Amino acid sequence: MTVTSLHDPSHREALWELEDAFDRGDLISLFGRCTVSYEGRAASDLDAGDRLLVLKPDGAALVHTDEGRQPVNWQPPGSEHRAAVREGRLRVRSTRTDPDETLTVRFSDVHQLSAMAVTGGRDLTLHGSEEDLRTRILERPELVEPGFEPLEIERPSSAGPMDVFGVDADGTPVVVELKRRRVGPDAVGQLARYVRALREEIGTEAVELGADNDDGDDEGTPVVRGVLVAPSITERATERLADRGFDHVALEPTPDD
Numbered sequence: 559m560t561v562t563s564l565h566d567p568s569h570r571e572a573l574w575e576l577e578d579a580f581d582r583g584d585l586i587s588l589f590g591r592c593t594v595s596y597e598g599r600a601a602s603d604l605d606a607g608d609r610l611l612v613l614k615p616d617g618a619a620l621v622h623t624d625e626g627r628q629p630v631n632w633q634p635p636g637s638e639h640r641a642a643v644r645e646g647r648l649r650v651r652s653t654r655t656d657p658d659e660t661l662t663v664r665f666s667d668v669h670q671l672s673a674m675a676v677t678g679g680r681d682l683t684l685h686g687s688e689e690d691l692r693t694r695i696l697e698r699p700e701l702v703e704p705g706f707e708p709l710e711i712e713r714p715s716s717a718g719p720m721d722v723f724g725v726d727a728d729g730t731p732v733v734v735e736l737k738r739r740r741v742g743p744d745a746v747g748q749l750a751r752y753v754r755a756l757r758e759e760i761g762t763e764a765v766e767l768g769a770d771n772d773d774g775d776d777e778g779t780p781v782v783r784g785v786l787v788a789p790s791i792t793e794r795a796t797e798r799l800a801d802r803g804f805d806h807v808a809l810e811p812t813p814d815d
Contacts, residue, residue: 585676595661609663703726753802
């Protein structure tokens with residue numbers, strides 16, 4: 559098991575680790591001085607105190623004190639975790655939309671933060687790696703979509719290497735980002751950076767060759783598609799994909815037996 563642990567981190571250090579842990583799908587625990595508020599079908603507040611916050615990859619959030627075995631506040635699986643530094647405090651929010659509920663924990667001090675990659679559990683068993691996922695696509699490109707043709711793996715760009723680069727049935731360039739587990743909006747942002755870098759690269763090449771470069775969704779911007787391949791994605795990630803015109807393909811790293 560891979561474990562990252564920070565003792566008495568600054569709020570910025572804690573925020574950076576939380577963002578990375580959300581992207582990885584880690585199980586997260588934070589212990590520190592905090593206040594807790596809940597808004598939804600009812601409303602509640604807890605004054606400052608030392609508490610343990612547990613954030614699970616399935617979206618569940620649990621706030622524990624030093625008494626009892628039940629959390630004093632919680633959010634169910636399917637919620638979306640986000641973090642920010644506001645007004646000198648680390649703010650962690652867990653939200654869901656059906657019904658509309660928000661759990662907000664504001665830390666004035668973080669004494670301990672741990673993030674653990676989990677590979678077991680009733681609904682979280684992971685099989686295979688991103689390399690297995692890439693192999694599946696290279697062997698069966700139609701899993702991405704009919705007519706997709708992979709041309710290059712780890713293609714370099716100004717934003718970093720792309721997992722898979724190819725073209726669709728119409729010859730349009732496609733950037734494919736691979737994730738072996740459920741991911742959130744950070745994965746969409748990563749895909750967007752690759753797409754933007756490729757658009758800039760193709761645009762430069764077209765200008766150097768004297769080619770017509772007005773076939774994009776913006777005037778003078780080449781069309782480049784983005785596809786996120788992952789077993790599942792959060793609701794927030796779905797919204798981000800739709801906003802950018804990208805696609806999601808639900809695919810496991812290895813086929814089911």
